[in-house]
Amino acid sequence: MKCPNCGLESPESATKCSCGFDFISGVPAAIKNSVKVGAKRRNPLWAGVLSLVVPGLGQVYNGQVLKGVVFYVTLDLFILVAGLSGLLFNLWGLVAFLAFPFILSAAAIVEAVMTSRRLGSIVLRRYNRWYVYVLLIVIQAVVNHFVWSDRALYRVESYRMPATSMEPTLRPGDHLIARTDYYAHNKPKQSEIVVFVYRGEPSKELDFIKRVVAVEGQKLEIRDKKLFVDDQELVEPWAVHRSPEIWPEAKGPRDNVRPVIVPKGHVFVMGDNREFSHDSRFFGFVDIREITGKPLYIYWADDMRRIGTPVR
Numbered sequence: 001m002k003c004p005n006c007g008l009e010s011p012e013s014a015t016k017c018s019c020g021f022d023f024i025s026g027v028p029a030a031i032k033n034s035v036k037v038g039a040k041r042r043n044p045l046w047a048g049v050l051s052l053v054v055p056g057l058g059q060v061y062n063g064q065v066l067k068g069v070v071f072y073v074t075l076d077l078f079i080l081v082a083g084l085s086g087l088l089f090n091l092w093g094l095v096a097f098l099a100f101p102f103i104l105s106a107a108a109i110v111e112a113v114m115t116s117r118r119l120g121s122i123v124l125r126r127y128n129r130w131y132v133y134v135l136l137i138v139i140q141a142v143v144n145h146f147v148w149s150d151r152a153l154y155r156v157e158s159y160r161m162p163a164t165s166m167e168p169t170l171r172p173g174d175h176l177i178a179r180t181d182y183y184a185h186n187k188p189k190q191s192e193i194v195v196f197v198y199r200g201e202p203s204k205e206l207d208f209i210k211r212v213v214a215v216e217g218q219k220l221e222i223r224d225k226k227l228f229v230d231d232q233e234l235v236e237p238w239a240v241h242r243s244p245e246i247w248p249e250a251k252g253p254r255d256n257v258r259p260v261i262v263p264k265g266h267v268f269v270m271g272d273n274r275e276f277s278h279d280s281r282f283f284g285f286v287d288i289r290e291i292t293g294k295p296l297y298i299y300w301a302d303d304m305r306r307i308g309t310p311v312r
Helices: 046-052 057-061 065-085 089-121 128-148
Strands: 037-042 119-122 156-160 175-181 192-201 204-215 220-222 228-229 257-261 268-272 292-302
Touching: 046 057, 046 089, 046 128, 057 065, 057 089, 057 128, 065 089, 089 292, 156 292, 192 268, 204 220, 204 228
Parallel strands: none
Antiparallel strands: 037 119, 156 175, 175 292, 192 204, 192 292, 204 268, 220 228, 220 257
């Protein structure tokens, strides 16, 4: 037999050529030695499924721990930085927050599947055991539940506008992103739209969205639908009046409210759709400690043109 690498004829007293060719089996030594004891074939389907459950776990299954750690840490760092940096305070930040994990997870799945096909078989390590994979999945589930689901990390909350009380500014079906930490550092100002907890019904709390029309220390009065603050008529381009009827004070406070001073630590709120809003005219002042968020933008709406509209 002649060596296919160097052309040397098979000597009588040797079983291998100097270049490593095995004259007995006819297989190069590099290939023959690659089939090691303890090697087990990798299943591309399992590699993909594991990376789908936990990005990077498919790489661990393939024996590439470092690559798996890179995928996993990259995703977790992105989520952490997104929360701490206020990335979700604008629409494009929200899009990036939703898109990046999807893209990274897809890349991890594809890479794991392709690598498992290319490797074929690997020598199993201590971490290549089913119970190790299960343990890592459980750890990830715990992290998702106690860390990444913590709303305080992202400092935003989503709300859906259920009624017409804030038309035309906000319409039924508008989905909003509100910043939850804003009023922990800032006092509410006149004309700002706020989210607050309404406790008007026993044993039930509701999230209301209204506009601040007067803050602590200001004098407020409503005369025949006209709003006066500190004895000056308030110009409100956002307010609408859809009923020409004017309620007398005896019928209710919808169109007439006697002069009141907003107490310290409170605000007076009203809906922009004045005749169809349940607000401070009916349930009184709102404690600023009950204000939970400042709406920032519309992230989804029945009218697609409204997506991304700032809430002002």
